[in-house]
Amino acid sequence: MRLALLALLFLMTTPLPGHAVNPDEVLADPALETRAREISKGLRCLVCQNQSIDDSDASLAKDLRVLVRERLTAGDSNEQVIAYVVSRYGDFVLLKPPVNKATLALWLGPFLLIICGLIAIVLFFRRNAKTATTAAAPAPLSDEEEKQLAKLLAESDR
Amino acid sequence: MSNKRLLFIIPLLVFMILVGYFAVGLTKDPSRLPNMLAGKPVPEFTLAPLLGRDDKGFSRTDLLDDVTLVNVFGSWCVACRVEHPFLMALRENNQIPIHAIDWREEDPQAGPQWLKRFGDPYTLVGDDPKSKAAISFGVTGAPETFLVDKKGVVRFKHIGPLNDQVWQSTLLPLVQQLRKESTP
Numbered sequence: 001m002r003l004a005l006l007a008l009l010f011l012m013t014t015p016l017p018g019h020a021v022n023p024d025e026v027l028a029d030p031a032l033e034t035r036a037r038e039i040s041k042g043l044r045c046l047v048c049q050n051q052s053i054d055d056s057d058a059s060l061a062k063d064l065r066v067l068v069r070e071r072l073t074a075g076d077s078n079e080q081v082i083a084y085v086v087s088r089y090g091d092f093v094l095l096k097p098p099v100n101k102a103t104l105a106l107w108l109g110p111f112l113l114i115i116c117g118l119i120a121i122v123l124f125f126r127r128n129a130k131t132a133t134t135a136a137a138p139a140p141l142s143d144e145e146e147k148q149l150a151k152l153l154a155e156s157d158r
Numbered sequence: 159m160s161n162k163r164l165l166f167i168i169p170l171l172v173f174m175i176l177v178g179y180f181a182v183g184l185t186k187d188p189s190r191l192p193n194m195l196a197g198k199p200v201p202e203f204t205l206a207p208l209l210g211r212d213d214k215g216f217s218r219t220d221l222l223d224d225v226t227l228v229n230v231f232g233s234w235c236v237a238c239r240v241e242h243p244f245l246m247a248l249r250e251n252n253q254i255p256i257h258a259i260d261w262r263e264e265d266p267q268a269g270p271q272w273l274k275r276f277g278d279p280y281t282l283v284g285d286d287p288k289s290k291a292a293i294s295f296g297v298t299g300a301p302e303t304f305l306v307d308k309k310g311v312v313r314f315k316h317i318g319p320l321n322d323q324v325w326q327s328t329l330l331p332l333v334q335q336l337r338k339e340s341t342p
Binding site for chain 1: 188191192194195262288289292293294295296298299
Protein backbone atom coordinates (compact mmCIF):
# COMPACT_ATOMS: atom_id res chain seq x y z
CA MET A 1 0.00 0.00 0.00
CA ARG A 2 2.74 2.38 1.03
CA LEU A 3 4.73 1.43 -1.99
CA ALA A 4 1.76 2.10 -4.24
CA LEU A 5 1.27 5.52 -2.67
CA LEU A 6 4.94 6.31 -3.14
CA ALA A 7 4.74 5.24 -6.76
CA LEU A 8 1.69 7.46 -7.26
CA LEU A 9 3.48 10.40 -5.64
CA PHE A 10 6.46 9.79 -7.89
CA LEU A 11 4.26 9.78 -10.97
CA MET A 12 2.49 12.94 -9.87
CA THR A 13 5.65 14.90 -9.18
CA THR A 14 7.74 13.77 -12.12
CA PRO A 15 7.57 16.51 -14.70
CA LEU A 16 6.48 15.21 -18.05
CA PRO A 17 8.11 16.72 -21.09
CA GLY A 18 5.58 19.34 -22.20
CA HIS A 19 5.96 19.17 -25.92
CA ALA A 20 3.36 20.83 -28.03
CA VAL A 21 4.20 18.80 -31.11
CA ASN A 22 1.10 16.88 -32.12
CA PRO A 23 1.48 13.25 -33.19
CA ASP A 24 0.19 14.06 -36.68
CA GLU A 25 2.95 16.60 -37.20
CA VAL A 26 5.79 14.16 -36.53
CA LEU A 27 7.77 13.15 -39.60
CA ALA A 28 8.22 9.51 -40.45
CA ASP A 29 11.97 9.94 -40.94
CA PRO A 30 13.50 10.13 -37.43
CA ALA A 31 16.60 11.98 -38.66
CA LEU A 32 14.49 14.71 -40.27
CA GLU A 33 12.25 14.86 -37.20
CA THR A 34 15.28 15.37 -34.94
CA ARG A 35 16.46 18.21 -37.16
CA ALA A 36 12.95 19.72 -37.16
CA ARG A 37 12.84 19.60 -33.36
CA GLU A 38 16.26 21.20 -33.15
CA ILE A 39 15.23 24.07 -35.45
CA SER A 40 11.87 24.52 -33.71
CA LYS A 41 13.58 24.92 -30.33
CA GLY A 42 15.46 27.94 -31.60
CA LEU A 43 12.50 29.71 -33.19
CA ARG A 44 10.36 32.07 -31.14
CA CYS A 45 6.61 31.66 -31.08
CA LEU A 46 5.36 35.01 -32.35
CA VAL A 47 2.15 34.85 -30.36
CA CYS A 48 3.53 34.04 -26.91
CA GLN A 49 7.00 35.48 -27.57
CA ASN A 50 8.85 33.79 -24.71
CA GLN A 51 8.31 30.25 -25.83
CA SER A 52 9.82 28.39 -28.73
CA ILE A 53 7.48 27.11 -31.40
CA ASP A 54 8.44 23.64 -30.18
CA ASP A 55 6.84 24.38 -26.80
CA SER A 56 3.92 26.53 -27.84
CA ASP A 57 0.34 25.45 -28.36
CA ALA A 58 -0.51 28.57 -30.37
CA SER A 59 -1.94 27.83 -33.78
CA LEU A 60 0.62 29.99 -35.57
CA ALA A 61 3.38 28.03 -33.82
CA LYS A 62 1.82 24.81 -35.05
CA ASP A 63 1.72 26.11 -38.62
CA LEU A 64 5.35 27.18 -38.33
CA ARG A 65 6.34 23.73 -37.07
CA VAL A 66 4.58 22.19 -40.05
CA LEU A 67 6.33 24.65 -42.37
CA VAL A 68 9.74 23.74 -40.89
CA ARG A 69 9.00 20.07 -41.51
CA GLU A 70 7.75 20.67 -45.04
CA ARG A 71 10.87 22.60 -45.94
CA LEU A 72 13.13 19.92 -44.45
CA THR A 73 11.26 17.22 -46.36
CA ALA A 74 11.69 19.29 -49.52
CA GLY A 75 15.45 19.08 -48.99
CA ASP A 76 16.31 22.40 -47.31
CA SER A 77 19.26 22.52 -44.93
CA ASN A 78 18.71 23.67 -41.33
CA GLU A 79 20.27 27.03 -42.19
CA GLN A 80 17.99 27.50 -45.20
CA VAL A 81 14.87 26.84 -43.13
CA ILE A 82 15.98 29.27 -40.43
CA ALA A 83 16.95 31.89 -43.05
CA TYR A 84 13.48 31.62 -44.58
CA VAL A 85 11.70 32.21 -41.27
CA VAL A 86 14.06 35.11 -40.45
CA SER A 87 13.35 36.64 -43.88
CA ARG A 88 9.65 36.72 -42.92
CA TYR A 89 9.78 37.72 -39.27
CA GLY A 90 13.22 39.27 -38.68
CA ASP A 91 15.98 38.39 -36.21
CA PHE A 92 13.47 38.64 -33.37
CA VAL A 93 12.21 35.17 -34.27
CA LEU A 94 15.55 33.67 -33.23
CA LEU A 95 15.60 32.88 -29.52
CA LYS A 96 19.41 33.21 -29.57
CA PRO A 97 20.26 36.59 -31.05
CA PRO A 98 22.76 36.42 -33.91
CA VAL A 99 26.03 38.32 -33.75
CA ASN A 100 25.65 41.41 -35.91
CA LYS A 101 26.10 45.17 -35.71
CA ALA A 102 23.02 45.71 -33.57
CA THR A 103 23.87 42.97 -31.07
CA LEU A 104 27.66 43.34 -30.88
CA ALA A 105 27.45 45.32 -27.63
CA LEU A 106 25.21 42.62 -26.17
CA TRP A 107 27.66 39.85 -27.03
CA LEU A 108 30.93 41.65 -26.19
CA GLY A 109 29.68 43.80 -23.29
CA PRO A 110 30.14 41.18 -20.53
CA PHE A 111 33.69 40.38 -21.68
CA LEU A 112 34.58 44.08 -21.80
CA LEU A 113 33.22 44.51 -18.28
CA ILE A 114 35.27 41.53 -17.04
CA ILE A 115 38.41 43.00 -18.61
CA CYS A 116 37.69 46.40 -17.03
CA GLY A 117 37.20 44.70 -13.66
CA LEU A 118 40.47 42.75 -13.98
CA ILE A 119 42.37 45.91 -14.87
CA ALA A 120 40.84 47.67 -11.86
CA ILE A 121 41.83 44.80 -9.55
CA VAL A 122 45.40 44.71 -10.86
CA LEU A 123 45.76 48.49 -10.47
CA PHE A 124 44.34 48.37 -6.96
CA PHE A 125 46.72 45.64 -5.73
CA ARG A 126 49.71 47.22 -7.40
CA ARG A 127 49.12 50.50 -5.67
CA ASN A 128 48.59 48.72 -2.34
CA ALA A 129 51.81 46.76 -2.79
CA LYS A 130 53.74 49.95 -3.48
CA THR A 131 52.52 51.69 -0.33
CA ALA A 132 53.13 48.50 1.67
CA THR A 133 56.82 48.21 0.65
CA THR A 134 57.51 51.88 1.32
CA ALA A 135 55.99 51.47 4.77
CA ALA A 136 58.01 48.31 5.57
CA ALA A 137 61.41 49.74 4.61
CA PRO A 138 61.65 53.35 5.67
CA ALA A 139 64.69 55.34 4.60
CA PRO A 140 67.65 55.00 6.98
CA LEU A 141 68.18 57.86 9.39
CA SER A 142 70.32 60.73 8.25
CA ASP A 143 73.41 61.82 10.24
CA GLU A 144 71.45 64.74 11.63
CA GLU A 145 68.67 62.44 12.86
CA GLU A 146 71.19 59.96 14.40
CA LYS A 147 72.70 62.79 16.41
CA GLN A 148 69.25 63.92 17.55
CA LEU A 149 68.33 60.41 18.54
CA ALA A 150 71.51 59.88 20.53
CA LYS A 151 70.87 63.15 22.28
CA LEU A 152 67.33 62.21 23.20
CA LEU A 153 68.41 58.80 24.46
CA ALA A 154 71.17 60.35 26.56
CA GLU A 155 68.63 62.74 28.03
CA SER A 156 66.22 60.00 28.95
CA ASP A 157 68.98 58.00 30.63
CA ARG A 158 69.62 60.77 33.03
CA MET B 159 43.03 65.12 -7.38
CA SER B 160 40.76 65.96 -10.31
CA ASN B 161 41.83 62.67 -11.88
CA LYS B 162 40.57 60.75 -8.89
CA ARG B 163 37.32 62.64 -8.85
CA LEU B 164 36.79 61.74 -12.50
CA LEU B 165 37.21 58.08 -11.59
CA PHE B 166 34.28 58.37 -9.19
CA ILE B 167 32.09 60.04 -11.78
CA ILE B 168 32.58 57.28 -14.38
CA PRO B 169 30.19 54.75 -12.73
CA LEU B 170 27.55 57.44 -12.54
CA LEU B 171 28.03 58.26 -16.22
CA VAL B 172 27.78 54.58 -17.20
CA PHE B 173 24.64 54.31 -15.10
CA MET B 174 23.09 57.34 -16.77
CA ILE B 175 23.84 55.93 -20.24
CA LEU B 176 22.19 52.62 -19.27
CA VAL B 177 19.15 54.47 -17.92
CA GLY B 178 18.93 56.28 -21.26
CA TYR B 179 19.03 53.02 -23.18
CA PHE B 180 16.39 51.37 -21.02
CA ALA B 181 14.16 54.43 -21.11
CA VAL B 182 14.13 54.30 -24.91
CA GLY B 183 13.67 50.52 -24.83
CA LEU B 184 10.64 50.77 -22.58
CA THR B 185 8.77 52.89 -25.11
CA LYS B 186 9.07 50.17 -27.75
CA ASP B 187 6.45 47.47 -27.99
CA PRO B 188 8.27 44.15 -28.48
CA SER B 189 5.21 42.56 -30.06
CA ARG B 190 5.49 44.99 -32.99
CA LEU B 191 7.88 43.28 -35.32
CA PRO B 192 9.60 45.13 -38.13
CA ASN B 193 7.93 44.77 -41.50
CA MET B 194 10.43 42.49 -43.21
CA LEU B 195 8.56 42.78 -46.50
CA ALA B 196 8.76 46.58 -46.75
CA GLY B 197 10.12 47.45 -50.18
CA LYS B 198 10.11 43.82 -51.25
CA PRO B 199 7.86 42.14 -53.81
CA VAL B 200 4.81 40.32 -52.50
CA PRO B 201 5.75 36.71 -51.76
CA GLU B 202 4.60 33.91 -54.02
CA PHE B 203 1.24 32.55 -52.89
CA THR B 204 -1.87 30.97 -54.34
CA LEU B 205 -4.99 30.58 -52.24
CA ALA B 206 -8.25 28.81 -52.99
CA PRO B 207 -11.40 30.94 -53.12
CA LEU B 208 -13.76 31.14 -50.18
CA LEU B 209 -16.76 28.83 -50.34
CA GLY B 210 -19.71 30.46 -52.07
CA ARG B 211 -17.69 33.29 -53.55
CA ASP B 212 -17.57 33.35 -57.31
CA ASP B 213 -13.98 34.60 -57.64
CA LYS B 214 -11.13 32.35 -58.68
CA GLY B 215 -9.20 32.63 -55.45
CA PHE B 216 -6.37 34.96 -54.70
CA SER B 217 -2.72 34.84 -55.72
CA ARG B 218 0.34 37.03 -56.19
CA THR B 219 -0.48 37.80 -59.82
CA ASP B 220 -3.66 39.61 -58.70
CA LEU B 221 -1.51 42.27 -57.07
CA LEU B 222 0.55 43.36 -60.05
CA ASP B 223 -1.44 46.14 -61.72
CA ASP B 224 -2.98 48.45 -59.16
CA VAL B 225 -2.40 50.00 -55.76
CA THR B 226 -4.26 47.66 -53.40
CA LEU B 227 -4.77 46.72 -49.80
CA VAL B 228 -4.34 43.16 -48.59
CA ASN B 229 -6.23 42.64 -45.36
CA VAL B 230 -5.62 39.62 -43.12
CA PHE B 231 -8.72 38.69 -41.15
CA GLY B 232 -10.49 35.74 -39.58
CA SER B 233 -13.99 35.11 -38.34
CA TRP B 234 -12.45 34.22 -34.95
CA CYS B 235 -10.72 37.58 -34.70
CA VAL B 236 -12.47 40.07 -32.43
CA ALA B 237 -10.44 43.09 -33.54
CA CYS B 238 -11.48 42.33 -37.14
CA ARG B 239 -15.09 42.94 -36.12
CA VAL B 240 -14.04 46.34 -34.86
CA GLU B 241 -12.23 47.07 -38.10
CA HIS B 242 -14.90 45.76 -40.42
CA PRO B 243 -17.26 48.77 -40.63
CA PHE B 244 -14.32 50.93 -41.69
CA LEU B 245 -13.40 48.53 -44.52
CA MET B 246 -17.06 48.57 -45.61
CA ALA B 247 -16.92 52.37 -45.75
CA LEU B 248 -13.74 52.27 -47.83
CA ARG B 249 -15.46 49.93 -50.23
CA GLU B 250 -18.60 52.05 -50.46
CA ASN B 251 -16.58 55.11 -51.34
CA ASN B 252 -14.57 53.10 -53.86
CA GLN B 253 -11.37 54.30 -52.28
CA ILE B 254 -9.14 51.35 -53.11
CA PRO B 255 -9.52 47.66 -54.03
CA ILE B 256 -9.29 45.58 -50.87
CA HIS B 257 -8.24 41.95 -51.15
CA ALA B 258 -8.21 39.61 -48.21
CA ILE B 259 -6.57 36.59 -46.73
CA ASP B 260 -9.07 34.70 -44.60
CA TRP B 261 -6.64 33.32 -42.05
CA ARG B 262 -6.90 30.08 -40.06
CA GLU B 263 -10.56 29.23 -40.33
CA GLU B 264 -11.14 25.83 -38.76
CA ASP B 265 -14.48 25.59 -40.47
CA PRO B 266 -14.45 26.52 -44.19
CA GLN B 267 -18.00 27.88 -43.74
CA ALA B 268 -17.01 30.29 -40.97
CA GLY B 269 -15.41 32.92 -43.20
CA PRO B 270 -18.22 33.13 -45.77
CA GLN B 271 -20.85 33.25 -43.02
CA TRP B 272 -18.99 36.03 -41.27
CA LEU B 273 -18.88 38.05 -44.50
CA LYS B 274 -22.56 37.40 -45.15
CA ARG B 275 -23.44 38.64 -41.69
CA PHE B 276 -21.27 41.75 -41.52
CA GLY B 277 -20.90 42.63 -45.21
CA ASP B 278 -18.25 41.82 -47.79
CA PRO B 279 -15.89 44.69 -48.62
CA TYR B 280 -13.41 42.53 -50.50
CA THR B 281 -12.60 42.20 -54.19
CA LEU B 282 -10.75 38.89 -53.92
CA VAL B 283 -10.55 36.61 -50.90
CA GLY B 284 -8.20 33.67 -50.46
CA ASP B 285 -8.75 30.94 -47.90
CA ASP B 286 -5.63 30.32 -45.81
CA PRO B 287 -6.49 27.70 -43.18
CA LYS B 288 -2.88 26.53 -42.71
CA SER B 289 -1.17 29.95 -42.60
CA LYS B 290 0.64 29.27 -45.90
CA ALA B 291 0.28 32.82 -47.20
CA ALA B 292 0.16 34.37 -43.72
CA ILE B 293 3.62 33.06 -42.84
CA SER B 294 5.12 34.17 -46.13
CA PHE B 295 3.70 37.65 -45.44
CA GLY B 296 5.18 37.56 -41.94
CA VAL B 297 1.78 37.88 -40.26
CA THR B 298 1.79 37.51 -36.48
CA GLY B 299 -1.81 38.38 -35.69
CA ALA B 300 -5.03 39.58 -37.23
CA PRO B 301 -5.96 42.07 -38.42
CA GLU B 302 -2.96 43.18 -40.42
CA THR B 303 -3.15 45.21 -43.60
CA PHE B 304 -0.54 45.50 -46.33
CA LEU B 305 -0.37 48.30 -48.87
CA VAL B 306 0.88 47.00 -52.22
CA ASP B 307 1.98 49.27 -55.07
CA LYS B 308 1.38 48.87 -58.82
CA LYS B 309 4.45 46.71 -59.27
CA GLY B 310 3.37 44.31 -56.57
CA VAL B 311 5.84 45.62 -53.99
CA VAL B 312 4.77 45.79 -50.34
CA ARG B 313 5.16 49.41 -49.25
CA PHE B 314 3.54 49.52 -45.83
CA LYS B 315 2.05 47.28 -43.19
CA HIS B 316 -0.46 48.30 -40.57
CA ILE B 317 -0.78 46.04 -37.52
CA GLY B 318 -4.13 46.12 -35.77
CA PRO B 319 -7.50 47.46 -36.86
CA LEU B 320 -7.57 50.10 -39.56
CA ASN B 321 -9.64 53.16 -38.81
CA ASP B 322 -10.35 56.53 -40.31
CA GLN B 323 -7.60 58.25 -38.37
CA VAL B 324 -4.90 55.83 -39.57
CA TRP B 325 -6.32 56.02 -43.08
CA GLN B 326 -6.33 59.84 -43.24
CA SER B 327 -2.98 60.38 -41.58
CA THR B 328 -0.87 57.50 -42.90
CA LEU B 329 -2.37 55.36 -45.61
CA LEU B 330 -4.22 57.79 -47.84
CA PRO B 331 -1.18 60.06 -48.45
CA LEU B 332 0.87 56.97 -49.27
CA VAL B 333 -1.83 55.63 -51.60
CA GLN B 334 -1.99 58.94 -53.46
CA GLN B 335 1.77 59.00 -53.81
CA LEU B 336 1.89 55.39 -55.06
CA ARG B 337 -0.84 56.05 -57.61
CA LYS B 338 1.31 58.75 -59.17
CA GLU B 339 4.14 56.30 -59.74
CA SER B 340 4.27 54.97 -63.28
CA THR B 341 2.89 51.56 -64.12
CA PRO B 342 5.50 48.95 -65.07
